[in-house]
Structure formats: C-alpha cells, structure tokens
Amino acid sequence: MIKSGWEIVIGLEVHAQIASKSKLFSRAPTSFGADPNTNIELFDVAIPGTLPVLNKECIELAVLTALGVGAVINKLSRFDRKHYFYPDLPLGYQTTQFYEPIARDGIITIGSGKTIKIERLHIEQDAGKSIHDQSMYETFIDLNRAGIGLMEIVTAPDLRSAKEASEFLSKLRLILRYLNTCDGDMEKGSLRCDANVSVRPIGSDKYGNRVEIKNLNSLKFLEKAIEFEAIRQIAEIESGNDIIQETRLFDTNNLETRSMRLKEDAVDYRYFPDPDILPVELSDEYISSMKARLPELPDQKLKRYTESLNIPLKEALVLIAEKSVSEFFEKLNSLVQDSKLCTNWLIVELFARMNKLEVKIDDERMIKVHMLAQLLLFLKNNEISASSAKQGLDIMFESGKDPASIIKERSLMQISNHDTIKEIIICVLSENSLEVERYKNGEDRLFSFFVGQVMKIAKGKADPGIINELLKKLLP
Structure with missing residues (x-):
C-alpha cells in the first residue's frame, strides 16, 4: 500500500514488436523459436559495406497502430542513430526515430x-539477446532478434497507480491484437514495458526525480515493480535522501527493484540523423488508405454489443477481452441469430469446459464454431432441452462428433408433441391425487412438483413450455 499523503506519477515506454514477416532493414525472417543466430543476414551482424533497406510492411503496421490509438501521423519522419555499446548490438548504435x-x-x-x-510512437530496431544462464563464465549472444522492427509507444506521465498502468498496458495490448500489428505475447518478449516512476506529495505540481524500471514482461510484474519502487522512493525521501535518476531492474524472485545503472540523458547517446536512410514521406492519400484498413476496435465493438445486440456490459467486456473470443462469438451469432443465447452458452457453458480441459478457443482440440451453432439451433428450436444440450456439449468435447449424430445416438431429442406430454401429465395427476387436493386448497408451490414428476417420467426430454401450458389447463 502507498503511504497516505503521497502520489505516484507514472509514464510507460512500451516496446511492441512489429508483426512483419522480415526485419526492419533486412530480409531476415522474424519467426520466434528458430535456432540461435539463424534468422540473420549480413546487415544484422554489421558486416562492413552492407546497407539498410527499409521494410515497407513495418511502416504500414506502425501507421495502422498509430491510427488505432488515435494518434496524428507525421507526414515526414526520419531515422536517427542512438549510440551505445552492448555485445548484442553489433552496429554499435540503434536505429530509431528520436527527432x-x-x-x-x-x-x-x-x-x-x-x-x-500517448506522446509519441516511433519505429526502431530491436537488439539481440544476451544469454547469461548457459555458463558460469561466459555470456552467449543470439542475434535472431537483432534488427526486428519495434514500435516504441511513450505515454505522458498521466498514470497515478500501478493498477492504472496495468490497465493501460492491457488495453494497448488488446488494440495491438485487434489490429494484428503485434501479437502482444509478453512471455515471448514481443511486448515489453519500461516504467518511469516518481513520487510527490499530494497537491504538489512539481514532479520528483524519476526512476526507470526496465523490461517488465508481465502485467503482474508491472504492478509489483511500480508498487515496490514507489514505497522505496517514499522511504528514501522521508529519510532525508534524494532520489537518484537511474535505471533499475525488477527482481521477480524477491519482488524488488535493484540498481542497474545511472539513467542516461539524450546527450549521452549522441543522436544524429542516419545518413544511410532516406526520410519517410507519407501522403494524405496513403494515410486515408490506411484508415480504411482499420478494423472494428475494442471500444467500438463494446458499444455495438451493448447498444445493438443488447448484451449486458459485464458480459460484453468478457467477449471483447480477447480477439479470438470476439471472433468466435461473431461467427456463432451469425449462424444462430440469438445474441443472448450465444453469449450465455459461450461465457457460462463453453468457458467452463475449456477451463476444465485447459483448452483455448483457438486450439485444435476446441470444438468448431459451426458445431456449437448446430447444437444451439437444436436448443433454440426447442428440439432438445437445456440439460440435453449440456450433455451433448460434453460429448462433443470428448468425441468430436457432430450434434445431430449425438442427439440421435443418445435419444436426446425433446418431446414436444402435445398429446404425448398430455398423457404423461394425466398419469402424474392420477398417481398423485393427494398432492392435487393440496394444490386445489391453495398450495401453489406444488406446481413445480408436478413439473418435476412429468420431467422424471419423460427423462428430462419434455418441452418445459408445453408442460407448463398443459398443467395449467389440466390442474383443477
């Protein structure tokens, strides 16, 4: 908990790996999981005489992302060189867009x-990866990631809690996934976040010295790191110490930040325009064409679900929380044409079974959307009962069979013939004459007893609507 009387000020720098097929300035592939140092070309390892060739796809995906977060596209942008010397940065500088x-x-x-x-969105190269856990004495370098295009998305210092920071990153990741411009997989490192954290007394309009926490790779660790760092800074200030502007790492085992290096200023990186890369000039026509490519984004989808489809807000938020879930729902509802039925069965019944079986909606083991639609159409048309539909869904997961076959094999078809149900009701009433008398004398709650007895004889297959309708007529 943050001590009362203090306010946290947070700005985020999010590094989103562009979902392009090749790197920013070379034709080397960007596929994850390749053998070390195989996704590389001569330029990626800084062989003298090699020159960068800008990847058009990276520009397109960055522009789409910028439009997706409501940013203003700069018709003229340039690449600069940011100089620092790490073993996993062969060129000795990072190509980025500073100015x-x-x-x-x-x-x-x-x-x-x-x-x-969001103050700015710029494009830059990713660095390679230094691997320290393979040997006690050596560091290994994998350059597969070196040169992959990144979008750095920098917020203003508008965030005031760890929870807000987590919500922002979660929302940004969702937008990126809807746009297909970054897969947002934090475990694989394709979405990483640096948090700039400072504290100040509530009511102060002066920012404190900020500390940068590098490479936070989960929403949970983002929150934990910010909370620890804020508490640490408050304790330092209250002890009479100054906050040093520095870069810190978050220790995920001990859940604490520790000093990495003093924070560099822009002058330390010796930025200057990259002489090998021409400026990027975008026309109004190009920007308009990219706007036309924008899909329906999460906030737009949420509005349509709640207003046009009349889905309650709580359920609508669940449906849009993952692009794959939203797509599954859209296909299902287009086939069933009943948003309430589809929402309930997707969130309640399908999710419960998916969690139990540890199946994701886009897994191979997942039942196909058209098969679930068939099952729900049987239910919608009162051809099977809700309990039979649930039984059928279980069997579909187990066997992979289609609903029609399961319903036929297990005799799950609902009894909807009025004469058949009427015969059962007459039988029930004659066998429960005492309960009928009690009902006549005002014990209305016995109505559900008669419904249950009819269902028992019909083995749960009788149409509940018809049972209720006929019981009201046949009970004295």
Missing part, C-alpha cells in the same frame, strides 16, 4: 474512463 517520430498525440481510455495521452 521526428512517425506519430504523436494519441489517446487510450482505460476501464475507469480516464484518458491516457
């Missing part, structure tokens, strides 16, 4: 309704 980024002034609205400003 003139590709976009600026975006916004994202988080769950509380608060709007977070």
